Amino acid sequence: MEKIIIGNLKMNLLSVVEREQYLKLLKKELAGKKIKNFPIVLCPPAIHLEAFSKLKRKNVFFGAQNVFWKRSGSFTGEISPSMIKNMGAQFVILGHSERRKYFGEKDEEINQKISSALRNGLIPIVCVGETALEKEKGQTFRIISAQLKKAMQRINRTKLNQIIIAYEPVWAVGSDIIPSANEIMQVKILIKKILVEIFEKKYANGARIIYGGSVNSKTAKETCLDSGMDGVLVGRESLIPFEFLKIGQIINS
Numbered sequence: 001m002e003k004i005i006i007g008n009l010k011m012n013l014l015s016v017v018e019r020e021q022y023l024k025l026l027k028k029e030l031a032g033k034k035i036k037n038f039p040i041v042l043c044p045p046a047i048h049l050e051a052f053s054k055l056k057r058k059n060v061f062f063g064a065q066n067v068f069w070k071r072s073g074s075f076t077g078e079i080s081p082s083m084i085k086n087m088g089a090q091f092v093i094l095g096h097s098e099r100r101k102y103f104g105e106k107d108e109e110i111n112q113k114i115s116s117a118l119r120n121g122l123i124p125i126v127c128v129g130e131t132a133l134e135k136e137k138g139q140t141f142r143i144i145s146a147q148l149k150k151a152m153q154r155i156n157r158t159k160l161n162q163i164i165i166a167y168e169p170v171w172a173v174g175s176d177i178i179p180s181a182n183e184i185m186q187v188k189i190l191i192k193k194i195l196v197e198i199f200e201k202k203y204a205n206g207a208r209i210i211y212g213g214s215v216n217s218k219t220a221k222e223t224c225l226d227s228g229m230d231g232v233l234v235g236r237e238s239l240i241p242f243e244f245l246k247i248g249q250i251i252n253s
């Protein structure tokens, strides 16, 4: 199966001019090279979703970086799943470590967001991962198990093929330090095992498990191919369309 590449543009592209420059470069890269038809997902800030989604390519999709679980109403400052869907999103990143760290997001909330995203026909990209301290204390497996079990509560097993789990060690995000391929593979096995326990093998196998944290063209092979992951979630390098697509090509070579 082709490996998926997801770009998390975070809080970047500050103006219409910057956004248009980015989209111009992206289009050029998509047209210039012989990009194979692997799935590409770009998650810009929500205000840019509509403009991004005008880029129509059969293997390019869009997503948001967060969403609230309610459909509509008096929730000042929030954005609902149907809103992003109507602006062209098919995916949504949920439970990113930056949301957990700076906005205090808890597993229970993330669980509600996953349910709501699925109800609205969005594919949630659910981030789990341990901090540096937790890793040091040997708690990686315990932390990931707890995060995943809480996130997956009451999720309908027939929806597993519409869920992506991203293993993102918090210490690897934005740091240029990565786990070894073996360490990543161990976590993939753990995630698979938990999903099988909760949902049965037949359904659990439908979920894609990807890696995120300091993925670039140099680390792509080790973090995705050697570790047997189904794709990657890319932060910084997704801001450079050339580099971003190069990663996509490497993991699909």
Ligand code: PGA
Binding pocket: 008, 168, 172, 173, 174, 175, 176, 212, 213, 214, 215, 233, 234, 235, 236, 237
């Ligand atoms: P990074 O970010 O690739 O810049 O480390 C990854 C992420 O936050 O998803």
